[in-house]
Amino acid sequence: MGEVKANAHLDLRGVMCPINFVKAKLKLETLEAGEVLELVLDSGEPIQNVPKSIKEEGHKILEVKKEGEHFRLKIQKG
């Protein structure tokens, strides 16, 4: 999968569950369907929980990259 251009960015490093998910959700609400949000999440609980919650809300995870102790995700609004 090639590089996808993001329409918005959100760094959620150091943000606890479930606040990180809520922040991501609020950010996604500002976007149009089909637009892409880039998220940075800590490993551990955030990466265990946030992606599956985002999927459950009907959004699509386009890319996931591990960068040391955190993950960079690209999410397309559903």
Next chain:
Amino acid sequence: MTDHFIEDKTTKVNVNLETIGERVDFNDLKSGGFIKQRQKDLFTVRLRCPGGRMETKKLVEISKIADKYSKKGVVHFSFRQSLEILYVDYKEFRNIVSELEKIGQKVASCGPRVRVPTACGGCEYNPNGLTDTQGMAEMVDQKFFGTPTPHKFKTSFSGCPIDCSRTKEMDFGFQGIVEPVWEDPLCTGCTICSEACKEDAIVSDPDTGKPIFDPKKCIFCGDCIRACPTEAWKAKRYGHIVRIGGKHGRHPMESIEVSTFLPDDKVADAIQKTVEWYNANGKRGERIGNTIKRVGIQKYLDFMEPVFKHGSPVNYLAPGV
């Protein structure tokens, strides 16, 4: 027949039906659910709430009835998820039962019989839920509630391996599981599954990022399936781990796993046949766990084979990837 409506024999209180007189229909008491309190003439009325779920409209009506009949104006949420109306005068049994009946609320049971099933939220609204525990509890309540057994027979349904309904402590418990399968072409090697797996059953290949799966560690929770962004992890099948012979109380016992991936439509058969076996083999006052200890688990498993063959063996491992 007094023990039908007094919680086991530990309370050691006799209620003379004569003193209740004509005001109480024997059938109201037969199903049990009236528990003697310390206080003279006062009983706890235990309601039948399978899975602990209740429509709000019914709850409002029950509140009114509880307010009318509880001498102290209190209810208690029982350990088995049923609402109990406290401080009810036994002379009012008939009235309270008939008022509850009018709103479609039945009284629960005590004593040696199949009890009201308990259940977690299940797959309807809990994100971890894998099975329809509420639907199962409802079905079991309809089909088996009150069936006589040598001693109490408690069932429960948990929707996932977190096992909030404590199937390991039940006479007969069912815990939801899902078997994951992985398809290489859909995998992007993102490594989320290995992060999501709390059992260390998945590690990511250092070069490709793709999962290396250890089936011996998998407890079939489905976290990998839910976390996977590309549907490379999928659900192959859902079912229940079946556990028998657990109990709490003075001498707790942990249950024994007797089947895995038993499908939903075999749950009723499993209970039916297990109750049949228990009634044929159990001594009066003996929990099924002790019957199994005395008679031997193999005898039980042989008897259950026609049902359990629809599931997988207890030591079943998901195929590797």
